[in-house]
Amino acid sequence: MIMSKHKDFLRTIVEEDLKSGKYKEIHTRFPPEPNGFPHIGHAKSIAINFGIARDYHGRCNLRMDDTNPTTEDTRYVEALKDAVQWLGFEWDNSVRYTSDYFDKLYEYAIELIKMGKAYVDSLDEETMREYRGTVTEPGRRSKYAERSVEENLDLFERMKKGEFKDGEHVLRAKIDMTAANMKMRDPLLYRIRHAHHYRAGDTWHVYPMYDFAHCLSDYIEGITHSICTLEFENNRDIYDWVLDELNLTPPRPYQHEFARLSINYTVMSKRLLLELVNKGRVSGWDDPRLPTIAGYRRRGYTPESILNFCDQIGIAKANSTVDVAQLEFAIRDDLNTKVPRVMCVLDPLKVTIENYEGTEEFDAPYYPEDIPKEGSRKVPFSKEIFIEREDFSENPPKGYYRLTPEQPVRLRHGYIITCKEVIKDADGNITEIIAAYDPESKSGRDTSGIKVKSAIQWVDANRAKTVEVRLYDRLYSSEAPEGLEDLNPDSLKVIKDALIEPAVITEKPDERFQFERQGYFYADPVDYTDEAPVFNKIVGLKDSWSKKTKANERAPRGERKPQAKKVQVEGEVEPMSEAEQALFDRYTGELGLNSMVADILARDEKLSSFYEETLTVLNTPVTLANIVTNEVARELKEKQAEELKFNAKQIAELVKMVNDETISNKIAKQVFEEMAKSGANPAQIVEDKGLVQISDPTLILPIIEEVIASNPDNVAKFQAGNTKLLGFFVGQVLKTTGGKANPQVVNELVAEKLK
RNA sequence: UGGGGUAUCGCCAAGCGGUAAGGCCUCGGUUUUUGGUACCGAUAUUCGGGGGUUCGAAUCCCUCUACCCCAUCCA
Numbered sequence: 069m070i071m072s073k074h075k076d077f078l079r080t081i082v083e084e085d086l087k088s089g090k091y092k093e094i095h096t097r098f099p100p101e102p103n104g105f106p107h108i109g110h111a112k113s114i115a116i117n118f119g120i121a122r123d124y125h126g127r128c129n130l131r132m133d134d135t136n137p138t139t140e141d142t143r144y145v146e147a148l149k150d151a152v153q154w155l156g157f158e159w160d161n162s163v164r165y166t167s168d169y170f171d172k173l174y175e176y177a178i179e180l181i182k183m184g185k186a187y188v189d190s191l192d193e194e195t196m197r198e199y200r201g202t203v204t205e206p207g208r209r210s211k212y213a214e215r216s217v218e219e220n221l222d223l224f225e226r227m228k229k230g231e232f233k234d235g236e237h238v239l240r241a242k243i244d245m246t247a248a249n250m251k252m253r254d255p256l257l258y259r260i261r262h263a264h265h266y267r268a269g270d271t272w273h274v275y276p277m278y279d280f281a282h283c284l285s286d287y288i289e290g291i292t293h294s295i296c297t298l299e300f301e302n303n304r305d306i307y308d309w310v311l312d313e314l315n316l317t318p319p320r321p322y323q324h325e326f327a328r329l330s331i332n333y334t335v336m337s338k339r340l341l342l343e344l345v346n347k348g349r350v351s352g353w354d355d356p357r358l359p360t361i362a363g364y365r366r367r368g369y370t371p372e373s374i375l376n377f378c379d380q381i382g383i384a385k386a387n388s389t390v391d392v393a394q395l396e397f398a399i400r401d402d403l404n405t406k407v408p409r410v411m412c413v414l415d416p417l418k419v420t421i422e423n424y425e426g427t428e429e430f431d432a433p434y435y436p437e438d439i440p441k442e443g444s445r446k447v448p449f450s451k452e453i454f455i456e457r458e459d460f461s462e463n464p465p466k467g468y469y470r471l472t473p474e475q476p477v478r479l480r481h482g483y484i485i486t487c488k489e490v491i492k493d494a495d496g497n498i499t500e501i502i503a504a505y506d507p508e509s510k511s512g513r514d515t516s517g518i519k520v521k522s523a524i525q526w527v528d529a530n531r532a533k534t535v536e537v538r539l540y541d542r543l544y545s546s547e548a549p550e551g552l553e554d555l556n557p558d559s560l561k562v563i564k565d566a567l568i569e570p571a572v573i574t575e576k577p578d579e580r581f582q583f584e585r586q587g588y589f590y591a592d593p594v595d596y597t598d599e600a601p602v603f604n605k606i607v608g609l610k611d612s613w614s615k616k617t618k619a620n621e622r623a624p625r626g627e628r629k630p631q632a633k634k635v636q637v638e639g640e641v642e643p644m645s646e647a648e649q650a651l652f653d654r655y656t657g658e659l660g661l662n663s664m665v666a667d668i669l670a671r672d673e674k675l676s677s678f679y680e681e682t683l684t685v686l687n688t689p690v691t692l693a694n695i696v697t698n699e700v701a702r703e704l705k706e707k708q709a710e711e712l713k714f715n716a717k718q719i720a721e722l723v724k725m726v727n728d729e730t731i732s733n734k735i736a737k738q739v740f741e742e743m744a745k746s747g748a749n750p751a752q753i754v755e756d757k758g759l760v761q762i763s764d765p766t767l768i769l770p771i772i773e774e775v776i777a778s779n780p781d782n783v784a785k786f787q788a789g790n791t792k793l794l795g796f797f798v799g800q801v802l803k804t805t806g807g808k809a810n811p812q813v814v815n816e817l818v819a820e821k822l823k
Numbered sequence: 824u825g826g827g828g829u830a831u832c833g834c835c836a837a838g839c840g841g842u843a844a845g846g847c848c849u850c851g852g853u854u855u856u857u858g859g860u861a862c863c864g865a866u867a868u869u870c871g872g873g874g875g876u877u878c879g880a881a882u883c884c885c886u887c888u889a890c891c892c893c894a895u896c897c898a
Binding site: 075076099100101103133135136138139193196197200201202203204205206207234235238247248249250251253256258259260261275277278279281282298299300301302303304305325327332380381382383384385386387388389390391393394395396397398400404405409436437438439467469470478479480481484511512514520521522523524525582584585586587609610611612613614615616637638639640641662663664665667668671672694695697698699701702732733734737782785786790792793794795796797798799800801802803810811812813814815816 | 824825826827828829830833834835836837840841842845846847848849855856857858859860861868872873874875876877878879883884885886887888889890891892893894895896897898
């Protein structure tokens, strides 16, 4: 497979971990809970986990995260396995189950208890919630946290044996009831559940919670990268806590999160999907309108198209909603090169060709010339045919290419016909067209010289087969649906008596077809029989004609409405304290700092004291303030001044070198980074790495000339007025000098050279 | 509201101090016996807002804003 040039952030992490030797081989896993049918969001996760394993020659497990006996079932296990296989992936070894680790998990829990890191709590649910505190108030610990190790061990064992009722006790980790991360306020590890587990049966009366089971299951399986969705970000702390506290033999897995998939005009939540199925708003979990794997599958989507789609949308951490058009593109793109073209008339209008007698059969290839596939069929033709009602217009709009009283049209693979007469019923509805054909115009040996604007699909009236066609549209009419009220009432249209050319049924060249000029269709795998064929519409063809006419109806000028510029509300800035204000005044007054820099320093005790210290060494208040508020501030964000590898004196020295132009600002940043890492003296770093600035034009000029010579395109662009390119040339020169050239000098020289 | 995240074109998304990738959508055009496909071309002087640092900022610093997640004995 071709790896795209730009890797996603997960693959970047994986590569780094492989390179650094953190892991020798990568091992991922797809760990759904078997409590519902998989949807395209799962497909994304499958594509990521199995895809990464494949790309880096690792392995990927399929694991059922089945720790909650009340929600899980084998039928979901089967559906999940099925989905992975359908998408074309193979899991490593056999399917794994968290429930297979219950014994091991129990042992780990005992270990935690023995370490004094876990306790049996006996608060009732409501009290426990109360004790947990809120996002703004810290929680407090239950009195049961004081229980002895022995008591905890005893209680936990009896919990396991089933001596207590549901909810009577739980096992909790002893972490921190005041933690800012709510998840860390002594999370539950085990709860009592007297329930039948679909696999473990009735042997267990305690079941581990996600936060305890998941990290350890990953560890047990030797997972290296535990990839999950964004909502588990807060759980990562527990993940790490459990694995670290248990003193496991390394290596251990690490969790990484990505944004879950959402697509407009549909829903992905289990709750909403379930509602649709339970209330009968769809025919079942495999209703072709549903974003479930089963639904897409029945609709006729191919695994390749779903995988391509997942590939196209990328992986990132921003919550976003992908346009369905992207999915539709993926399936069209896939089917275009694969499926045979046939003719089907959905809304028949009878055409009688007055000057034709007898019957004949046209030899019609299944694929257009641009598709390198072979195969053809016979298409019967006679005096009476049907065309699509839409393909005739008595009063055609501007730009109409099809049949009109004045405009001839070609019958695809057949003759050119001309309208002679329009027959209507009493209400004025068109019931039939009387037409004439040109015998010289037969497809493939047309000598008629007639020019037509288009070719339309048709079927022979006597030999066409009647088929049922199910036309699917988006399930919801709202882009971000919230419930049943947003349902699209026209999401399913059933056409009972569409007419199709006989070869489709008798020859069966495929299961998926393109009905020419209409879209891609799939022989419904459940309801189709040769006697009563049923086709599902997978997706329509791109239709720039109907788009144009509809756009004209809606907005005659068809311009994109100007987007209102986002209005930014300015928030309140916290006022300064008196002392801060005094400091601020001194900085802006006496020292001449600009107010922004002074503000940053005055408000930050750590920064200002660091700054004051640098001042005692060197008397250039402004430059010092700049480096302190920008570079030092970054280091001081998560550290105390004492933890820094460098000190104020060294910063002053660094600034001094900039001031006397020994090094450029650019180099100063580089040196600073080194200082932050190693704590070495700036002068030493500069000397070791030979970073002294080059300002001599005679040294720089040749390099500039070289850069100019090797980038003639950009020179031309620059001279044509693209002045931003100046930065490009400066950058190139700096790159070749390892950043040592004096950028100011380079700027001047480049500008002059390019003039 | 405390904590954790996120913000780059209509929709996704690269980018990690030196020319704002790419795909979808849209709009033109060429080819076409599918108003399809393919092909060519257009579409971000600007990266949520405002400041600062720098010769140079989407990238570093400060600040504000918006949205998402967390107070299930669910996962």
